[in-house]
Amino acid sequence: MSIGLDDDHAALADSVRGFVARHAPSERVRAGLADWPGGAAPDYWRDVTEQGLTSLHLPEELDGAGAGAVALAVVVEETARGLLPGPLLPSLLTSSVLARYGGDELRKRVLPALAAGATAATALSTHGLTASVDADGGYRVSGSTVPVLGAPRATLLLLGAATPDGGELWFTAEPGPGVEVVAGAPVDHTRAVGTVTLTDLAVGQESVVAAGAGQVRAVAAVLFAAEAVGLARWCVSTGVDYVKVREQFGRPVGSFQAIKHKCARLFVDVETMSAAAWDAARALDENDEQLAVAAAGAAVACLPRATEIGLETITLLGGIGYTWEHDAHLYWRRAMTLESLLGPAADWEHRLGELVAGTSRDFDIDLSGADPAFGERVAGVLAEVAALPADGPARRERLVAEGLVVPHYPRPYGIAASPIEQLVIQREYERSGVAQPRLIIGDWALPTILAHGTDEQKEAFVPPTLRGELVWCQLFSEPGAGSDLASLSTRAQKVDGGWRLNGQKVWTSNAHEAHFGICLARTDPAAPKHKGISYFLVDMTSPGLEVRPLREANGGYLFNEVFFNDVFVPDDRLVGEVNQGWGLARTTLGNERVSISGMQHIPTDLLDLAASGTLAAAPRDVTREVGLTFAAAHTLAALALRTTLRSLSGLRPGAQASVSKVASGVLVTRIAERAMRWLGPAAAAADGPGGQRTQRYLTVPPQLIGGGTVEIQLNVIAERILGLPRG
Numbered sequence: 001m002s003i004g005l006d007d008d009h010a011a012l013a014d015s016v017r018g019f020v021a022r023h024a025p026s027e028r029v030r031a032g033l034a035d036w037p038g039g040a041a042p043d044y045w046r047d048v049t050e051q052g053l054t055s056l057h058l059p060e061e062l063d064g065a066g067a068g069a070v071a072l073a074v075v076v077e078e079t080a081r082g083l084l085p086g087p088l089l090p091s092l093l094t095s096s097v098l099a100r101y102g103g104d105e106l107r108k109r110v111l112p113a114l115a116a117g118a119t120a121a122t123a124l125s126t127h128g129l130t131a132s133v134d135a136d137g138g139y140r141v142s143g144s145t146v147p148v149l150g151a152p153r154a155t156l157l158l159l160g161a162a163t164p165d166g167g168e169l170w171f172t173a174e175p176g177p178g179v180e181v182v183a184g185a186p187v188d189h190t191r192a193v194g195t196v197t198l199t200d201l202a203v204g205q206e207s208v209v210a211a212g213a214g215q216v217r218a219v220a221a222v223l224f225a226a227e228a229v230g231l232a233r234w235c236v237s238t239g240v241d242y243v244k245v246r247e248q249f250g251r252p253v254g255s256f257q258a259i260k261h262k263c264a265r266l267f268v269d270v271e272t273m274s275a276a277a278w279d280a281a282r283a284l285d286e287n288d289e290q291l292a293v294a295a296a297g298a299a300v301a302c303l304p305r306a307t308e309i310g311l312e313t314i315t316l317l318g319g320i321g322y323t324w325e326h327d328a329h330l331y332w333r334r335a336m337t338l339e340s341l342l343g344p345a346a347d348w349e350h351r352l353g354e355l356v357a358g359t360s361r362d363f364d365i366d367l368s369g370a371d372p373a374f375g376e377r378v379a380g381v382l383a384e385v386a387a388l389p390a391d392g393p394a395r396r397e398r399l400v401a402e403g404l405v406v407p408h409y410p411r412p413y414g415i416a417a418s419p420i421e422q423l424v425i426q427r428e429y430e431r432s433g434v435a436q437p438r439l440i441i442g443d444w445a446l447p448t449i450l451a452h453g454t455d456e457q458k459e460a461f462v463p464p465t466l467r468g469e470l471v472w473c474q475l476f477s478e479p480g481a482g483s484d485l486a487s488l489s490t491r492a493q494k495v496d497g498g499w500r501l502n503g504q505k506v507w508t509s510n511a512h513e514a515h516f517g518i519c520l521a522r523t524d525p526a527a528p529k530h531k532g533i534s535y536f537l538v539d540m541t542s543p544g545l546e547v548r549p550l551r552e553a554n555g556g557y558l559f560n561e562v563f564f565n566d567v568f569v570p571d572d573r574l575v576g577e578v579n580q581g582w583g584l585a586r587t588t589l590g591n592e593r594v595s596i597s598g599m600q601h602i603p604t605d606l607l608d609l610a611a612s613g614t615l616a617a618a619p620r621d622v623t624r625e626v627g628l629t630f631a632a633a634h635t636l637a638a639l640a641l642r643t644t645l646r647s648l649s650g651l652r653p654g655a656q657a658s659v660s661k662v663a664s665g666v667l668v669t670r671i672a673e674r675a676m677r678w679l680g681p682a683a684a685a686a687d688g689p690g691g692q693r694t695q696r697y698l699t700v701p702p703q704l705i706g707g708g709t710v711e712i713q714l715n716v717i718a719e720r721i722l723g724l725p726r727g
Helices: 007-023 026-031 045-050 069-081 088-101 104-115 213-245 257-283 288-322 328-342 345-356 372-386 394-401 419-432 442-452 455-466 581-588 597-601 604-610 619-648 656-684 689-698 701-705 710-721
Strands: 120-122 129-133 139-144 156-162 168-173 179-183 193-203 472-475 491-495 498-505 516-522 533-539 545-549 560-570
Touching (some): 069 213, 069 257, 088 120, 104 156, 139 156, 168 213, 257 656, 257 710, 288 328, 288 345, 419 619, 442 581, 491 516, 498 516, 498 533, 533 581, 597 619, 604 619, 604 656
Antiparallel strands (some): 129 139, 545 560
C-alpha cells in the first residue's frame, strides 16, 4: 500500500505515476543531470502545473483544489518514486507553510502564483541569518544561510533569522538587490541546493510569517517523510524484482532464506514508514501540537531508514547496483539529502521524547457518521449494566442477553454489528467504565464453531463461553510441528461412536485451566500434509489426557505440554467434515473484531519510568530512547488505524497483519530491554523495582514465538506477498 488509503488516493497515485513515467523516464532524468543542480526547471514544468501537482493541496479560494494533506503526500510519494527532478518539493513545502501560517494578505499575494507554477524554496533553520529592528518597526536582516533545497532560481524564498531578543523572524523574500543565491554542488544530482546571502535586507510586516523553526520543520518533516517513502518503495521493488531473476548456484538468489528475510524486512520497513508518513500527513490538517508529535515521529521513522534502504538495495543488487549507470545511487543520494537537510536524526529522536512527555498522539476514529440512536441504545444498556453488582454474574448475563459480549457475532449470540457499530460499542464501553468481556482463546474457537459447527455444537458451546463458564485452550502446536503446523503427527483413529486421539501437544497456553480445547489431529496419515487433518473439540478432563505445566525462563507457568493417551472424543465433537480441518484452522483466525487495537502499543508506563528520577542512565539518553520507542509505537498505532479505516470502508486490510506481527516483535523487545538498561544495577536484584523490569524482559520470548515466529512471518511476507521463490 502507498501512503494513500482510499480509492481516490489510489486513483491519484496511478495518475501521478503515469505522468512521471511519461515525462521523466530515467533516460530523460539522466540527460539533465548537468542542468538540475543549477536550479533549472524541467521543460515539462508547465505540464506539472497543468496536472495540478503544484495546487492540489491549496485552498480553492486561492486557486487550489482543496484536496487535503494526505493527497499532497500521495503526490510527493509518487513523484519521488519516479525521481521527478526539479523544484516541485521545495515549492510545495513553501506553499504548504504559507498556507498554514501566512497572513491573509501574504497568502492572497503569493499562493495563487505558487499554484500556477512559480518556484519557491524554504530554509529549515535560522542558522546564519540575524535580524535587527529598524526605526519604522520593520527589520533588517543580514547573513548567509546553510544549504537550502531549491534556492537557485527560486522566485520566492521563505527564510528565518535570529532576533536580538533570542526569538525568530520568518519572512518571505525575492532574489534581487540584497538577496544573493549561490548554487552549490548537490549530493542529489536531480535537484538544486544553494546558500542565500542577505545584505541589510529590509523586511516589512507584509512579508512576515507567523511561524517558528519548529513549525516550519514540522511541515518539512511531513513532506520529506512522504518523499522518503517513495524513494524506499522504488528501492525495495527494484531489489525484489532483481533477486527473483538473478541466479547463483543454479537457482534465483531470492530463494535463499537470507535474501528472503532481508527483502521481507525491507518491505516491513516501507509499510511502517508509509503508516508514519500517512499519520504525519493527516496531522497537517490538525493543530500544531498534534502536528509536532506526528511530524517528529515520521522524521524518526522515515528519513534515516530511507538512506539505509538505499544502501541495502545496492548491496542486494550486488556490483551492478553500485555502477553509475544504475539508478539506485540516484535514489540513495536523494534520501541522503533529505535526511541531511532535516537532520540530525538524533535531534528528532530527542525532540519526540520531549513532546510525548506532555502530548498524546490522537488515534481516535471520527464516528460522527454513525447512527446516534444506536449509540444511545448501547449507552443506555451499559449504564444499566454498570449499576449491577460488579462481583456477581448479573453483569455478564445481561451483556450476553443483549449480544454485547462479541457484538459482531450473528444473532442470537451477538447483534451482527457492522464495523462502525462495533467501534461505537467499543467507545460506549470505554465511557461506561464497564469492561468488555474477553474470551481469549474462545475468540478463536467460537468463530469456527459458528461457521462450521452443527446447531447442537453451537448451542452447547457458544452461550456458556459467552457467559464465561467455559475456558478454552488451543491444541495446535507440537514438538515437531510448531510454525509448520501442517506437519502435526497427533493421530485420531475412528472407533465406535467417536475417535481415539494419541500424540502430544506443546506450548498450550492455559491448558491447566481450560475446560475445552480446539484440537487438530491427523485422521488420514496417507494424505498430503495439508490434507487428512480434522478439527475436534476436546474435553480437557477426558481420561487419558495429561497436562504438564512447563516452567518458563521467567519462572512462570503459562505454557503446558498435553499428552493424549487413547483419549476418546465422541463424534459430536468433530467440527465440520472429516479431513477438512486445515481449512477450519484458517477460519479460526479469520473472524476478528474490528477495533482500534493499535493503542495497545503505546508504552505510557515507559514515560512514568523515564520521569521517575531513579534511573542510572543519563536523562538525555533516556529522552532520546523514549523518542525512538514512541516513533515505533506511533507507527504501529497508525498501521492499526489504517487497517480499521479500511475495514470501515469495506476494503481488505492487505499485508498489515504480517507487517504488524514483525514490527510488534521488534517494539516489545525494545521497550523491555530499554527499560531494564535504564535502571542499571537496580535491574540485577529480582526482588526490587528494577527486577520487575528484568522480569518483563524475560517474558518477551512468548511474544516473539507465539502465533508463528518472526522468522516464519518473514517467510510468509517474502513468498506470499513479495512473490519470492521457495527455497
